[in-house]
Amino acid sequence: MLKKIAKRLKKAAHIAIFTHQNPDGDALGSSFAVKYALEAIGKKATIYLEKPMPEKFNFLGTDYRIADENTQSDADCAIVLDCGEYSRLGATSETCKKIPCLLCIDHHKTGDTFGELYYNEPDSAATAQIVYQLVNLITKDVPQKAYEAIYTGMSTDTGHFKFSNVSPKTFKIAAEVLASGINHRKITTIIYDTVKREKMMFLGAATERVELYCNGRVAVLDCPGEFLAQFGLTYDDVDELPNIPLNLEGVEASILVKDRDENSKRVSLRTKDVIDVSEVASAFGGGGHKSAAACVLSGNIEENLKKLIDTVIDKLPC
Numbered sequence: 644m645l646k647k648i649a650k651r652l653k654k655a656a657h658i659a660i661f662t663h664q665n666p667d668g669d670a671l672g673s674s675f676a677v678k679y680a681l682e683a684i685g686k687k688a689t690i691y692l693e694k695p696m697p698e699k700f701n702f703l704g705t706d707y708r709i710a711d712e713n714t715q716s717d718a719d720c721a722i723v724l725d726c727g728e729y730s731r732l733g734a735t736s737e738t739c740k741k742i743p744c745l746l747c748i749d750h751h752k753t754g755d756t757f758g759e760l761y762y763n764e765p766d767s768a769a770t771a772q773i774v775y776q777l778v779n780l781i782t783k784d785v786p787q788k789a790y791e792a793i794y795t796g797m798s799t800d801t802g803h804f805k806f807s808n809v810s811p812k813t814f815k816i817a818a819e820v821l822a823s824g825i826n827h828r829k830i831t832t833i834i835y836d837t838v839k840r841e842k843m844m845f846l847g848a849a850t851e852r853v854e855l856y857c858n859g860r861v862a863v864l865d866c867p868g869e870f871l872a873q874f875g876l877t878y879d880d881v882d883e884l885p886n887i888p889l890n891l892e893g894v895e896a897s898i899l900v901k902d903r904d905e906n907s908k909r910v911s912l913r914t915k916d917v918i919d920v921s922e923v924a925s926a927f928g929g930g931g932h933k934s935a936a937a938c939v940l941s942g943n944i945e946e947n948l949k950k951l952i953d954t955v956i957d958k959l960p961c
């Protein structure tokens with residue numbers, strides 16, 4: 644299937660690249676890697692995003708377009724990367740819909756199947772890990788900046804090669820990417836080892852907001868946007884937010900609650916591989932991976948959050 648996708652991309656003149664809203668390192672890394680590989684063989688490739696991407700990923704590249712419902716694209720082929728559900732394309736979905744050919748590459752365990760050619764490798768630690776294989780089918784001369792983007796995606800989706808989604812194949816591909824000569828330390832310094840002062844202050848204060856349930860085995864962090872605003876931050880500045888409740892000693896599963904809109908909250912579930920949080924998320928209309936998943940709570944949010952906490956507790960082993 645990947646060969647077919649590569650072949651289809653090579654037939655196109657202008658490829659539009661899409662990924663999920665609030666893109667993370669894997670979403671952006673995969674997108675830029677595909678863009679650079681296609682440009683290396685003389686194609687036009689455009690990344691469409693709903694909002695400006697988080698500043699810290701600017702080292703990947705800043706050549707992308709903001710799309711809303713009215714954006715027109717003259718692309719003759721679209722590829723959607725790292726997006727488990729079509730609806731997670733957000734405002735860019737209208738632009739995507741109008742493009743005649745749709746391809747999709749993903750690694751989410753739960754979600755929709757869409758597109759003319761659809762490839763999902765649920766055992767893959769990151770979409771970027773699949774994209775590594777794709778770019779090598781597109782060109783024999785993969786540009787180094789494509790490999791930097793792939794390394795970024797693999798690193799961020801694995802908590803820098805810590806999570807249980809890491810397999811021998813992950814390290815094998817990471818090794819091949821490093822062998823291309825990329826400066827991996829430059830990338831990890833930007834992503835992990837550079838913290839703004841206001842963010843450090845925030846992390847301390849956020850820790851104090853963590854609530855514990857079930858003898859400290861479940862941690863909940865309610866983090867409204869206005870709390871972040873007190874520190875001059877937005878959600879984009881703190882994507883490690885779910886780790887604050889999870890990393891606490893004794894915690895087996897964590898729940899992070901963020902504002903979504905006036906009537907709903909976005910919940911991120913994490914676990915130290917004790918339960919399958921994608922099952923919990925699915926029960927509340929969401930999805931994701933075994934150790935990292937998300938869903939939306941609306942209606943009586945307080946009551947639904949209680950139900951969600953109970954569902955997590957029920958899944959814990961005795």
Ligand SMILES: [Mn+2]
Nearest residue numbers: 669725770800
């Ligand atoms: Mn991913």
